[in-house]
Amino acid sequence: MIPERRLREDLIRFGRLCYERHMLVSMDGNLSALLPDGNILATKAGCHKGFLCDEDLVVIDRQGRRLRGAGAPTSEIHMHLACYEERPDVRAVVHAHPPISIAFTIAGVSMARCVLPEVVLTLGTIPTVDYATTGTHTLADAIRPHIRDHDAILMDRHGAVCLGKDLLSAFCNLETMEHTALITKTARDLGGIRELPPEEAVKLRSMGLKRYGGPPIAVARADEPAAGLPEACLGCSGCANPTPKGIAPRSAMRMARLTEGPLQTPGLERALADEVLRVLRG
């Protein structure tokens, strides 16, 4: 168990890192970690994550009531509470607004595809949750089913929720998500995406869950025919053909609308290109 003093230092450090790595701006986002007594240490509402200090952190109970510290808990605390409720293995949650990943949701391009081997090994796929108003129970409830078997999820037009056994692993999942978005976006600009062959994706996911662990529900599925990967990631061969080595069963996972061709809006293309350049130069 990490003592409160260390957790406070870590929250301040990872908040600054999120800002410096362009994962959020201004008063965006919020971070939290579980204290040894089971309560939650979280960033309060309306503070800049790049310049956090001890006074910006509040201690709340598992119902979201403030126990210690000045200021109100963030309005998005329901999202953090849902993460800790659904995943007893999780001890830290980072919510940020990574720009390229969010652009994918606005453009309707799914990130629940198997493209990069390292990402399939560590995160599997990255689902996108349908739009819901920020800070509401509706949004918290919408992410619940995805939290159970994913460590990184995207919320339509909003941002990322990344979970981990500590703040470092939750931050790593956020970095991996945004890095994946940048590579995928660049590849699309260069001509298109070649996805991993479905058999290779399944092999990698199974291997990754056994080697590195992950959400307990996903680990329990490591030996299933599709290793828990959704059919969108496995291409259409599995669902179109009932006997392609038994992979790609139907999945109940909801994902963002897929856009197969190049993006249709020149203005949006330009905005995305500018965003990539800004991140690269930053």
Ligand SMILES: [Zn+2]
């Ligand atoms: Zn937010």
